[in-house]
Amino acid sequence: MARKLLLEHINVPGINTLDVYRQKGGYRAVEKALKTLTPDEVVEEVKKSGLRGRGGAGFPTGMKWSFLAKPEGVARYLVCNADESEPGTFKDRYLMTHIPHALIEGMIVSSFALGAKTSYIYVRGEMMPQIRILEKAIAEAKAAGWLGKNILGSGYDLELYVQPGGGAYICGEETALLESLEGKRGNPRIKPPFPAIAGLYGCPTVVNNVESIAAVVPIINDGGDEYAKIGIGRSTGTKLISASGNLVRPGVYEIELGLPVEEFIYSDEWCGGIANGKRLKATVAGGSSVPVLPANLTLKLANGDPRLMSYESLSEGGFATGTMMGSGGFIAFDEDQCMVRNTWNFSRFYHHESCGQCSPCREGTGWMEKVLHRLEYGHGKMSDIDLLVDVSKKIEGNTICPLGDAAAWPVASAIRHFRDEFEWHVKEPVKSLDTNYGLANYADPIAKAVTTEN
Amino acid sequence: MLKVEEKQPVVFSAALLAKCDEIVKRYPEGKQKSALLPILHEVQAELGWLSASAMDQVADYLDIQDIEVYEVASFYSMYFLKPQGKFVLEVCRTGPCCLVGAEKLMNHIEHKLGVKENEVTADGLFSWRGVECLAACGYGPVLQIGPEYTFYENLNEQKVDELIEDLRKK
Numbered sequence: 001m002a003r004k005l006l007l008e009h010i011n012v013p014g015i016n017t018l019d020v021y022r023q024k025g026g027y028r029a030v031e032k033a034l035k036t037l038t039p040d041e042v043v044e045e046v047k048k049s050g051l052r053g054r055g056g057a058g059f060p061t062g063m064k065w066s067f068l069a070k071p072e073g074v075a076r077y078l079v080c081n082a083d084e085s086e087p088g089t090f091k092d093r094y095l096m097t098h099i100p101h102a103l104i105e106g107m108i109v110s111s112f113a114l115g116a117k118t119s120y121i122y123v124r125g126e127m128m129p130q131i132r133i134l135e136k137a138i139a140e141a142k143a144a145g146w147l148g149k150n151i152l153g154s155g156y157d158l159e160l161y162v163q164p165g166g167g168a169y170i171c172g173e174e175t176a177l178l179e180s181l182e183g184k185r186g187n188p189r190i191k192p193p194f195p196a197i198a199g200l201y202g203c204p205t206v207v208n209n210v211e212s213i214a215a216v217v218p219i220i221n222d223g224g225d226e227y228a229k230i231g232i233g234r235s236t237g238t239k240l241i242s243a244s245g246n247l248v249r250p251g252v253y254e255i256e257l258g259l260p261v262e263e264f265i266y267s268d269e270w271c272g273g274i275a276n277g278k279r280l281k282a283t284v285a286g287g288s289s290v291p292v293l294p295a296n297l298t299l300k301l302a303n304g305d306p307r308l309m310s311y312e313s314l315s316e317g318g319f320a321t322g323t324m325m326g327s328g329g330f331i332a333f334d335e336d337q338c339m340v341r342n343t344w345n346f347s348r349f350y351h352h353e354s355c356g357q358c359s360p361c362r363e364g365t366g367w368m369e370k371v372l373h374r375l376e377y378g379h380g381k382m383s384d385i386d387l388l389v390d391v392s393k394k395i396e397g398n399t400i401c402p403l404g405d406a407a408a409w410p411v412a413s414a415i416r417h418f419r420d421e422f423e424w425h426v427k428e429p430v431k432s433l434d435t436n437y438g439l440a441n442y443a444d445p446i447a448k449a450v451t452t453e454n
Numbered sequence: 455m456l457k458v459e460e461k462q463p464v465v466f467s468a469a470l471l472a473k474c475d476e477i478v479k480r481y482p483e484g485k486q487k488s489a490l491l492p493i494l495h496e497v498q499a500e501l502g503w504l505s506a507s508a509m510d511q512v513a514d515y516l517d518i519q520d521i522e523v524y525e526v527a528s529f530y531s532m533y534f535l536k537p538q539g540k541f542v543l544e545v546c547r548t549g550p551c552c553l554v555g556a557e558k559l560m561n562h563i564e565h566k567l568g569v570k571e572n573e574v575t576a577d578g579l580f581s582w583r584g585v586e587c588l589a590a591c592g593y594g595p596v597l598q599i600g601p602e603y604t605f606y607e608n609l610n611e612q613k614v615d616e617l618i619e620d621l622r623k624k
Binding site for chain 2: 075084085086087088089090092093118120124125126127128129132161163164165166167168169180181182183184185186201242243244245246250251252284288329331333337341342345346349352353355
């Protein structure tokens with residue numbers, strides 16, 4: 001069995017209550033940090049752990065913390081990003097529903113490390129049940145003295161609040177989240193200044209994903225060095241993977257980074273293979289924003305070696321043959337799925353969610369949605385395919401925030417790997433309405449790359 | 455698009471105002487505008503939607519301009535700027551849910567309720583709409599019903615029929 005750090009006690013009855021969580025060793029990290037460590041020592045442990053931000057960007061958490069400005073007399077804030085909106089990702093919902101104190105404990109330790117006296121958990125508004133769960137857990141923790149004034153007699157004070165969002169994917173971007181928390185539209189800010197210098201209310205602020213903050217608990221309990229022993233290379237520790245789509249057992253899994261992708265999909269310990277005896281056609285490995293890969297490149301690198309669930313292995317080969325870890329939203333497509341239809345669906349999503357500040361994204365996402373719609377519904381032209389590539393290139397890199405890139409990559413990668421299927425939609429406008437292109441050669445072994453020297 | 459059509463006065467209940475007072479305390483002095491999103495959720499839970507009068511009252515309460523409330527209410531997808539059915543069925547229509555039948559389910563709901571997306575049934579009980587990813591992709595198809603956003607997972611046509619019948623009896 002693989003090692004579990006976050007979900008070890010997930011099936012213990014009553015683990016959502018303070019009493020049971022405490023019986024299972026909960027809040028030890030708060031005791032250890034507040035009684036035996038200085039804030040800087042906590043930051044040092046997190047640095048040593050090699051923990052990388054679990055929200056999608058994969059930026060080292062300890063390094064992010066060390067950038068926080070600490071001017072005298074100015075409040076500092078820790079804001080937890082629980083906006084979880086990336087299609088394919090639902091791990092934070094799972095963690096907050098079943099083991100809310102893991103997040104609260106992580107928030108206390110992390111706030112202590114950063115010197116924040118008030119911290120917020122920004123939860124997407126649709127997760128009202130999880131907001132109620134967190135509010136109840138915070139009240140329990142406060143009544144037991146884990147929050148409030150002079151926690152454990154250490155002299156450290158902390159208030160923790162839950163803030164609901166209003167339904168906007170863009171608020172998962174950290175500066176849009178801060179705007180939203182200030183009661184405004186979720187328009188991302190121009191950086192610099194980064195939140196570490198000027199964040200919430202213009203004060204130095206750290207924004208971290210739910211899973212990153214929860215991971216601080218085992219890092220403090222066992223030490224950063226121990227955490228860094230798990231995983232592979234610069235992908236240390238465990239990662240929550242949200243598995244969805246045509247799988248026998250979709251759900252949330254905690255894996256040790258470095259697990260082969262093939263094992264994750266087909267082993268009975270994990271997803272148990274493709275549902276209904278079908279074959280795998282494609283995957284989106286890290287949430288809808290990352291490049292889609294055909295089955296063969298999902299399981300193997302271009303050189304034929306197995307692909308692993310790690311930041312490095314998933315991105316091996318760049319965008320030509322690789323993808324990204326992202327937020328760990330693993331979506332599997334079986335042989336009956338239409339890549340054109342799915343790409344159109346994702347494009348509609350990004351068009352709907354664009355905040356409208358930058359014209360390449362505001363206009364470009366709409367164009368991509370329209371062009372993909374006509375390809376899917378039998379009115380496409382062959383030139384539309386290159387038109388889509390052209391539009392996606394003009395969005396990518398030309399916007400304030402990464403939503404533009406996130407909208408461009410799924411389209412560009414779908415055409416890169418499934419161009420035959422797009423062309424078939426143009427050639428067979430009637431047939432493609434009620435028939436699917438099928439598996440084609442997308443699961444075939446990869447032909448040895450021929451490199452020519454010139 | 456926000457249309458300020460009517461200006462019928464609305465009255466916030468004492469319980470709602472007490473809730474608002476509690477929410478404002480979460481933020482530093484002078485940063486009460488941060489309470490806007492949570493307060494709009496509370497107002498919508500009580501009144502069912504956000505009329506211009508209700509939004510103006512929120513602006514007065516927070517001591518901000520009316521437009522600061524309108525621009526926020528019209529930006530976020532959860533706030534209703536038109537009256538809705540008593541129960542709003544919000545079905546996830548994004549990729550992963552579509553892989554497991556969300557589109558078929560939406561067609562079924564449209565047929566079952568006999569109203570198009572964003573329309574209200576004649577008895578005022580139901581409206582429905584497709585919404586973007588609800589972060590429950592592994593349990594699709596899913597739908598949610600406010601104001602507490604109760605989740606219904608792994609749905610099929612039969613389960614939706616039963617849900618609609620149960621809601622009718624409430």
